[in-house]
Amino acid sequence: MAPHMCSVVPPYLLNALAESEHNSDEIRKSARSCLDFSKTYLEKRQRVFTELTAPRGFRGAAGYQPKQRIIPDVLLKHISECEDVDEETRSKAKRDLSHIEDVQAKYQQAQGIAAQAKTLTAAAEPAKAETTYRAVYDAKHTEDEGNLPGDVLRVEGQKAVSDEAANQAYENAGNVLSFYSDIFNWKSIDNKNMNVISSVHFGNKYENAFWDPEIAQMVYGDGHNFLGNFTNAVDVIGHELTHAVTEHTSPLDYTGQSGALNEHVSDTFGIMVKQRVQDETAEQADWLVGEECLMPGVKGVALRSMKAPGTAYNDPRFGKDPQPDNFKDYKFTFEDNGGVHLYSGIPNKAFYLTAIAFGGYSWEKAGKIWWETLQSGQIPPRCTFMQFADATVDKAEELFGDEGAAVVRKAWNEVGVIRKSHA
Incomplete structure (x- = not known):
């Protein structure tokens, strides 16, 4: 079997589910689907770590460019205007949004209007947030990465919502972030307060959860007959987010x-x-x-x-x-x-x-x-x-x-x- 990108459930377990005669055709088909999808992430993880571990003079050769290394404007705008968010969180979001806009404006002024397409990438390093923002989205059972993160469900500072998986993903991401901050003085994933994005309800009865290194976010399936409840497993979320921390250590x-x-x-x-x-x-x-x-x-x-x-x-x-x-x-x-x-x-x-x-x-x-x-x-x-x-x-x-x-x-x-x- 081909190697694959890291996910919560190891490939040998999914493979066993797919091949066991003790399972129904539906279960075996579901397991094969999870395996097939996992394989599509091979090139991503290999590309990421090839880039990160290459000699300094060769970096960039693999074509990997980290995404979402700054807080997306749309997320900050949503938080700054959300009525369910407390005033302190709204104020911090407005502050960070203003800071990013200032950095972008200065870059455009220095480089000219033709460079606008490269603004976010070039401005990523100076635009360091002072707060780590969490946001959870509804993937609506898509298996198309292009549709992620999905529709927003809960953002930083917002009270619990009706979707329990969203609440669990939000709270447990917070538990991981507070662990790194309190114990090791490490801010978020990258020590620069990188935003933590999660999408729940990925795929149809998808029996896995994973960190996607190219779109820099957590993705959770709902599970099926044997495997599930991923958003409620804080050690699993800690495991996956630590893969991102490893990229930066x-x-x-x-x-x-x-x-x-x-x-x-x-x-x-x-x-x-x-x-x-x-x-x-x-x-x-x-x-x-x-x-x-x-x-x-x-x-x-x-x-x-x-x-x-x-x-x-x-x-x-x-x-x-x-x-x-x-x-x-x-x-x-x-x-x-x-x-x-x-x-x-x-x-x-x-x-x-x-x-x-x-x-x-x-x-x-x-x-x-x-x-x-x-x-x-x-x-x-x-x-x-x-x-x-x-x-x-x-x-x-x-x-x-x-x-x-x-x-x-x-x-x-x-x-x-x-x-x-x-x-």
Whole structure:
């Protein structure tokens, strides 16, 4: 099967649904549809990370230009005039809209009227918002990206609306943003208060949710027989938005071990968001990713388990969780971009073991080590598990001394990522 862009539900699970004789023709057809749609995103994610990880002198060669890196005028205008929004939010939206218009006017004056078509792109960097804006739209079951984001349902500062999926997407995006802001002093996705756009009700019974890197927004399907409830899973939303954060910290090439680390980073920060929302210590938490997404009747507890990879589900209708928990079981594969969803369970368990050994809240020490590692500039685009392990050990020593480094090294050793001695 061809590799694809990241989404909440891994391709091996969708593929199992599509092939299992225990499922009806309707279910198998629906799963194939989800797989086919996912494949269309391959070029996007590859193009994005090819651009982000290329040598500086080659950037731009892939043709990737980030979109929506500033707040769209139409969104700010809507917020500034919305009667359901409080006065403070309206005032901030008017301020940011005025600032962007001033930047655009100065650019046009300097470059001439012929450059108007390039105004938004050229003005993106100077036009930094002081507030992060959220907006949720109704995709109205379209599968055409050109129709996104859709019709506006709820915007920053607006009270809850009648659409529960919209409210969940809005509130949980806020939980993710507050986690990054409060714990790591990171503003929105890009540390520049980038707007967070979401579209709900995508596709017809679409059993997935994903971050689209080219239109820079979250997209949620409604789910079907086995998989759904994506907007209510804060760890899933944390996972997907973290893919965008990774683009702005240590871009990891989305293939092989570096791709598995890309997935691992998203699982790690997604699970910390969930634990913070539920006010759980590392010891109290269940370490299950996407437990909200399995529908009643499914024999399983979640999409993945960081505590015990390979045990999240075992259902004849889509098989057994295939994630290994030790590097000794790592095998080269062409599927799933080199097993990016499959082998993320190995570093996932290393983080779990680290957090348990340190105790307390997972973001206090283990999470801080991982975050500072991503900020260190020591993570190469084609990073291997061993390189990442070494970087986290070095950062642990810097932050928490020899004892901290020993804790992290022991965790990596337990999952088979062992630095060999040549003595």
